[in-house]
Amino acid sequence: MATLYDGKMATIYDAMYQTFVDYDEEYKFYNQLIHEYKCKTVLEIGSGTGNLAKRFQENHQDYIGLDYSTSMIAIAKERTKNCRFILGDMRDFNLEKKVDSIIITGRSTSYLTSNEDVNETFNSLHNNITDDGIIIFDFIDANRFIPYANENQLIIHKAEHEGTDYLRESTWETTLLENFMLDWTAKYYIIQNQEKELIATDFSTVRVFTLNEMQLFLYMNGFQIIKTIDRKTYAYDTYVIVAKKRT
Known part of the structure; x- marks a missing residue:
């Protein structure tokens, strides 16, 4: 892990x-x-x-x-x-x-x-x-999430905390499934003056x-x-x- x-x-x-x-x-x-x-x-x-x-x-x-x-x-x-x-x-x-x-x-x-x-x-x-x-x-739940991830190649989530606007862009690789595992890449941004600035990239292999x-x-x-x-x-x-x- x-x-x-x-x-x-x-x-x-x-x-x-x-x-x-x-x-x-x-x-x-x-x-x-x-x-x-x-x-x-x-x-x-x-x-x-x-x-x-x-x-x-x-x-x-x-x-x-x-x-x-x-x-x-x-x-x-x-x-x-x-x-x-x-x-x-x-x-x-x-x-x-x-x-x-x-x-x-x-x-x-x-x-x-x-x-x-x-x-x-x-x-x-x-x-x-x-x-x-x-x-x-x-x-x-694999039965619901895997079809959702396949149909939505880029998943975006926004957040705001203490005056800072954040954005996360997630991509899921579901083509090679073993034990219903997925490769998850997430890019994290802060938004300033309507421009996004990359602050971190995270990669995980997860299982559903x-x-x-x-x-x-x-x-x-x-x-x-x-x-x-x-x-x-x-x-x-x-x-x-x-x-x-x-x-």
């Missing part, structure tokens, strides 16, 4: 996603599920720059964030002074004490490009939740999944699905899965 959003990309990500994502709504969505299943402790994987962490902290919840990027965690620590963040890999981590809910947010499952990555991640989740605990995660694939991965790793939510999120059609250990 590649190093994600390090250096200035972490700052650009943080600025643009303030427009892309309604973090109050995002917190409400996950928090409602956590309370529905009477969870008291939560680990967020893909905690990024701490936007959800801030909201968990403001509501005095027992929260830990885990992220793969040192730069993202540095921003998160500035945003939320008293939250605990762990630099780690979702495929292989060990908490000091098991939690009763683990959420993987922001479609971070997209970076699990091999079957081994997926199996290792679910095994780590299984080892770090209580027997009655739940996992909640989202993933991009079918619902049936995820169902089988969970089953093979000792989980059973208790809820499936078809959810439209920023730029993508996604599914959200709630699962628990299989008894």
